[in-house]
Amino acid sequence: MTEPTPEASGSGEPPSKNALKKAQKEKEKAEKKAAAKARELAERQKKEADDAADVSVDSYGELPLIGSKDFKPTGKPRVDLADIEKLEDTEITFRCWVENARVQSAKLAFLNLRQGLNTVQAVVAASDKLSKQMVKFCGNVSTESTLAVTGLVKKVKEPIKSASIKDFEIHITALFIEVKAEVPLPLQVEDAERPLPSEGLGDEDEKASETGDARPLVGLNTRLNNRTLDLRAKINHAIFVIKSGVCALFQEFLSQKGFILIHTPKILGAASEGGANVFELKYFDRPAYLAQSPQFYKQMLIASRFQKVMEIGPVFRAENSNTARHLTEFTGLDLEMEFQENYHEVMSVLEDLMLFIFKELNSRYEKETELVRSAYHVEEFKLPESGKVPRIPFTEGIQMLRDAGEELGDYDDLTTPQEKHLGRLVLEKYNSDFYVLDQFPLAIRPAYTMPSPANPLLSNSYDMFMRGQEILSGAQRIHNADLLAEMMRKHDPPVDPNGLGTKDYVECFRYGCPPHGGGGFGLERIVQFWLGLPNIRMCSLFPRDPQRVIP
Template sequence: MTEPAPAAGASSTGDAPPPVDENGVPLTKNALKKLQKDKEKAEKKAAAAAKELAIRQQKAAADAADVSKEDYGELPLIGSKDFKPTNTPRVDLSNIADFEDKEVTFRCWVENARVQSAKLAFLNLRQGLNTVQAVVAASEKLSKQMVKFSGSVSTESTIVVTGEIKRVKEQIKSASIKDFEVHIKRLFVEVKADSPMPLQVEDAERPLPSDGVGDEEEPQQTEAGARPLVSLNVRLNNRTLDLRAKINHSIFVIKSGVCALFQEFLSQKGFTLIHTPKILGAASEGGANVFELKYFDRPAYLAQSPQFYKQMLIASRFQKVMEIGPVFRAENSNTARHLTEFTGLDLEMEFQENYHEVMGVLEDLMLFIFKELKARYKKETDLVRSAYHVDEFKLPESGKVPRIPFTEGIKMLREAGEELGDYDDLSTPQEKHLGRLVLEKYGSDFYTLDQFPLAIRPAYTFPSPADPLLSNSYDMFMRGQEICSGAQRIHDAALLTKMMIAHDPPIDPMGAGTKDYVESFKYGCPPHGGGGFGLERIVQFWLGLPNIRMCSLFPRDPNRVVP
């Protein structure tokens, strides 16, 4: 008897029929492969979900067992929630010795954080110019989770720390506070810093590779294994980060100190603090090197100096005036000691018999500033000079500042091999050379050069009675570089008019920028003189810095007007 043939689509071996789609049509090989892949994906997804759930459960269990869960973490932005005072006093690390074996709370930021092991992390914390080592160690009261969190806080994050101050057996080399460390009990991040940063603050602590005048935009690599030297341009382009460096903080603490000392000394001498206009309706002092700006519907100019106004105030019966303010010079000078905007320390005063009375006040002023910088700002000075090595600034005694006639300075330079005429202006290299000669001969880094040639001074400078080609004018120098220019001023309208017309180039005494100035002397003005210091130069030469831009928070030069 013959067996019936198998039905269409049925297996002759008794296997299960092949898979079909919803319409009963057998699936193709490609469709079968896709079906298999989808199945595998679903299985992997389910496995991953199960793993993630297990991790969450494990973390939840760990969190539940975290004895420090209330003692660390990231805080909401201050101001974003209702304020609830903690009444916890905050301390200053500069007084850390007062808190030995005591628990303190303080705000700081992270210079460095690292996990040493699952139970130990170290942080370098900074507050102002002070740095301290902090330890986070796991114990029955401090969890491994807190150790891990603390050691992973990003550099430059702002944190609030509570910890116990402990004296160490061996001095800590990596922090400015050598004899104490903080044993952290609580740590909260107030503001988290993004990473990576365009400039590492620790790179800004290293000295510049050069004077920084060039156009380098990339870090300059040093020898193998060493960190790169970051150029000044890179630092200035990221100035907010650059200014965080302890060296930069010290520079500007000292700069602030020079201003305070300037006012302190002159106030005791009876000087009145003034504030003169910086927007002028017409270019003054000959009109050269001024910045023009649009002032409503007409042009105006930024002041080159407060000179005219200082003198007009002397004519107004103010006997002694001083000012600290911005000065604008449109000079295309791309050197290490020039800025287009700098801070001027200016003074003007009536004198009794001779303009050397003014020189004496200026010299004693600078001696006071130098001596008080050494006394009051030694910490900051030493910190900067530890990177920018410079010889100690040598000072003369009061009344013994070397006053060198210009003709004698020319003679000293000639004897040392320089070639220059009797009435030639000194170049920067010649000024530095003279500074070395003066230091060798007189033992002083600070000196005055007196009786400059009339032709190289402003038109309002009083001519010298000793030589019609010289003038009653002077410059003051630090380490052979000019910091101050001053003179006896012409206080007679007729003589001033004559000298302005004879000046090269001539100046119109009845011009828009000079008429009021000249006429102020028609009604009687006492003999007077003064000087103007460049604040940034004083700081630069005191500290031995290679570039004046380091002494301006946000410097302006021919190529830079941002940030």
């Protein structure tokens, strides 16, 4: 560009210094723009040349969103990594996600790939058939991205410590991103694999302590606030595989005993069982309530000539209990059954049910149990033999605690610390983490509990415990309408047998009902105490407590 002359500027005076500076800047700007365009063109040409020379150009990349665009399926069968030992030297295709990806050099990258509870090391190595561009792409895939991978299964000389599959690795020949994970993640899944900072509620996770490897421990609240990421942790998958297993084993055992699976209402027209600790909701133009338990309906079905019933369903308790073992919504495992002559017949079924569940968890879910316990370093659950479950009369349990230094009355309810203390005493005396307390004081049981014939201040009721903490409350139920109405009126607080939520229940016993009993387990507690977990919220997919109703 030439500088303007006086004539060109329309003035007889020479241009000012500012005008010269401005012209110079314009010139530099134009030159920079031209240089940038030249670089962009050169880079594009280089990329096109590289792509043309990329022998792997059709073996990696990001796929269109499946289902949203035309996409021609490959038709390749997908493999489960659990079967990898049978596939040595075979090329396989499988879906997985990325735990970790790293570029080792221009010609080598490593990935840790996960499918379910299985993880495998994968290698991407440049060669005549695999390009450096593919190595770079694979080594930079974002953590948690979902992939479709094809590769050769190769046996390794030394066990791989960083993967659950230790004797084999995948030599990748094709890798496509099906769904790319956005980064940074609000929670690292590897941090969710580690134990909680403490045995508290995790409410102070912002102040989480540091470990020796300088990574901050992530508290429970942070994990629950990012639950979908937290649930990706292998330890959490194992917890819920076990939880599913408990339900399946519960039904398997009881079905073999002739129990029928039932489903009772969870929306009630009136608050039952005394009306305390219930959630009220608006039901069209009137109030309704969430069920505290299926108790009344279980008994009404026994009166309806269903001899044995079981249910797995939600239970709602409006208790403002912010502890490590309480939820406001949990899953109840309930059963009710006729007995012939003594309510201990029911207790025997319940004991054998739990022994079956424990033993089958040990055999069928050994891998998942060991995975979780390895993080929390919990002692193996001590099991008694069938018919030898410790049945401790409540009065004897009181005496054991007194002998150990506790101060409590003959008919006092046990506090949580006292329950745990008794659990340690029972373990020491009977070598069992599972036991039953029988004949509880009548005053601390529901109004429908049958009084004890041996002592009118006691009742034909029982609780079951794991590691010193209650998992079941059960009893013989009153099956005579007049006695039931009398006991309801005497109860503290009194219950009206003619009330809206109780009248139909009481009246059903006027038409003849056999003696019966049962109990209700808390599913999450069984899982928590079996695995030795510090907080029950870990056993609920999306837990509900007094402080949490989302996500």
